[in-house]
Amino acid sequence: MHDVARVAGVSIKTVSNVINDYPHIRASTRQRVLDAIDELGYIPNVAARNLRSGRTGAIGLIMPDLRHPYFAELADDVMRAAARHGLVVLIEQLTGDRQQEIEVLRGWRPRATDGVLYSVLNLTQDDVGMLDVPVPLVLLGDRIFNGPTDHVTIQNTEGARAATEHLIALGRRRLLVLGAHEREVVGSAGLRLEGYRQALRGAGIPYRDELVSYVDRWHRADGAAAMRGMLARGVEFDGVVAFNDSLALGAMRVLQDAGRRVPDDVALIGFDDVDETRYSQPTLSTVDPGRAEIAERAVEMLVERMGPGGKDLPPREVPARFKVVPRESTTVRHL
Amino acid sequence: MHDVARVAGVSIKTVSNVINDYPHIRASTRQRVLDAIDELGYIPNVAARNLRSGRTGAIGLIMPDLRHPYFAELADDVMRAAARHGLVVLIEQLTGDRQQEIEVLRGWRPRATDGVLYSVLNLTQDDVGMLDVPVPLVLLGDRIFNGPTDHVTIQNTEGARAATEHLIALGRRRLLVLGAHEREVVGSAGLRLEGYRQALRGAGIPYRDELVSYVDRWHRADGAAAMRGMLARGVEFDGVVAFNDSLALGAMRVLQDAGRRVPDDVALIGFDDVDETRYSQPTLSTVDPGRAEIAERAVEMLVERMGPGGKDLPPREVPARFKVVPRESTTVRHL
DNA sequence: GGGATGGTTTTCAACGTTGTAGACTGACGG
């Protein structure tokens, strides 16, 4: 920067002003500085800028690992949205371990960014205190309500309810659930289960616990294992509400191995609308939770909070628009 | 840090020394400092540290977007490997635009990290000059050879050849190729095509251009479209070598829609061994290019280069071990 | 002509840390 200043014949502060688009600069001066920058191939030192200005130009994204297609696609959406605001995204993966999650929040990373997007996983209402971090924070997803922060929520209950109603509309009555979590109430699993129950209630179908499969993790392998367990126990069912697409796809595979036709014998619906659902055999009906909108809004809200006066905004909660996406796995062929 | 020093009754430099594990510190002093740090909840300022020390603790990962399951899984592997070395990963996505790719390399991001992992996409041998960046660089994948940098390579030719031979061993002779790139020689597509040709040659099967489907991008949708095109043209084939799993899965879906049985009518093999291949219907045979090993080795090599004397190491090229993973899409059922 | 005005540029200090070099301390050998 000193070199640039010397070449352009100005002070380093003027170079700084040019770089930062300070308005009151004579056009000719600006041009001389820009030329000098070009000539010398000068690139600002990020660390020094961060140190002096207190902002890093980066936001953190704390989420479960990228192996989940949903989170990979969410990360992609977030990175694109952030790029539109000139921000870089630092991804921090959660292992599913509650202790690690708390350490991540308490750790230095949040302080190395201007703000944090946090796709909550293992924390509960009791952990609200944990969210009292010194940087702007926006939550994605579910779990903690009445927190001190902004929150872009997936409409878990409403979405699961709509998914379940979709199966009921096909005439299915014995509806398996994949992905429930024991004793959980405020997480995705708990909320989606509630949606399922609401739909049953609405249709006058009794809720039966034997149809609920408790699955901790939501990978394909878990869906496959859960379905194998159900089949082994000889449970009868003609529809499956899976709490995410991976579970649904893992389960579908097992169903087909067992000779059940999808959707004829068993109709199947997932949750998340990952790209993969468009290419499975059969294609998977699912609930689009509004992922792109979630990323977009979350970044926007974070940017607002990072801006001047952002600290004084009251906590906001924005529900994303969801919609049921019917595909082949719930489309009974006309024979 | 000043506060910590005051509370512990030492100079700030001693605090710094404790934090950085400087060996010559009296145990009692260290303890007093640690206690003070704890008491005050002190966290080092990353920007200041970066500025003073010249290192950022971050490495860049330049790659195509995370929507490709292969790259999402690779990013995950890289992040885990980096974490083991105490490094953070900054992901930069490529759009597929050659100009953007050059800008990314020329841009400030590489300079904001201690080193860069670069999963080459659109550059060719002619662009070797572009790689002359001021930070340590390790290439992942293919494309540029005899570059000035370290290079962890996928065994594209050998892998594709083994995949093709796998189909030939099943007795298939009319082998479709999905994912070739026009006139390309040194990229994944070119190298994999070469492997395909080698396998045909080895088996005395003539190479026929009508069986080669040129597909620019390698998403599921592209595989589906390519396969639709082939079917529309009435090309006859009994096996498909797809240059990645997404292409294969997209194509498989179209094949099944068209009433072709996989693998009975058409055997199908992909490339990458993404998780999804284990759950498709039927499961997809593929080539495991050694992704975990690639991430691991690449980070290791980058760390070596970032260390003292790293600049003087000669460029190294490490081929990853690959292996064919046979699954149902190439396992003819015994009827 | 002098002061007010507003655009343009500069000076100065500071952000929080670490590298360098040196100061202090006690133990030890001569």
Added chain:
DNA sequence: CCGTCAGTCTACAACGTTGAAAACCATCCC
């Protein structure tokens, strides 16, 4: 008793940038 030495600790400056405030400089108006 002094010099040496290893082990500990500290003073100081510097990393490259930007915020605050002041200086400069035309222009304009009374």
